[in-house]
Amino acid sequence: MTDHVSRTLAQEIANHNLSLSEEISYFEHWRSCSKCQNLLKECMSEAGFVIDLNFSSKRVFIGIGRANVDFQIICSEKGVLSVSIIKNHFRKAENRVRTKGLMIVGAQLPSFGVKLLSDLKRYFNEGRVFQLPEIDTTLISSLFSLQVLYWTELIPFGKIASYMEIAEWMGKPKATRAVGGALKRNPLPIIIPCHRVIGSKGKLTGFAGGIELKRKLLELEGSIGEITY
Secondary structure (H helix, E strand, O other): OOOOOHHHHHHHOOOOOOHHHHHHHHHHHHHHHHHHHHHHHOOOOOOOOOOOOOOOOOOOEEEEEEEEEEEEEEEEEEEEEEEOOOHHHHHHHHHHHHHOOEEEOOOOHHHHHHHHHHHHHHHHOOOOOOOOOOOOOOOOHHHHHHHHHHHOOOOOOOOOHHHHHHHOOOOOOOOOOHHHHHOOOOOOOOOOHHHEEOOOOOOOOOOOOHHHHHHHHHHHHHHHHHHHO
């Protein structure tokens, strides 16, 4: 059995500085350990999950990638703001950015954005694990949504969790439906892997890209065997 995580280890988990096998090992422990969950909660802001209200001066860059699906990323100089994996969502994401007062200045992506385009292409084509980029939380509008997305980001590649589990990790076990609503508005699918969140009885439910795409992503990651139909 995996031991409780220390504060240092919790910070490593929150920042994804472990190998995938280590992430999975500790996930299988902390997902049912309230002591470790409380420690991880304290690491949330340290991992960059804070409400960012200072967006008036941000410049924004857009990149398009093509793999088994077309996808779009929108980045500030600080981190990735948005990922869209359905082509008719591209314009919606751009409009969402503009309503925040952010200025789209072109396609000259920061270096981390160029790397992310390449990483996502390999992910969609080969199911390859990639290092998570820095996240810009400007498009995350509430503390509740921020907490939902934090716990969702901690679900490792190849694993799944339920909406109910996320609500319980947040200390709000009756908020399962609200968790689903927050994930529906997730501006960073794949980066914050809402496709790894399923119904409490193992059912595939809810995903902005559609259930069929959610199923394909779980197949890509090798976790579809944990799903019931």
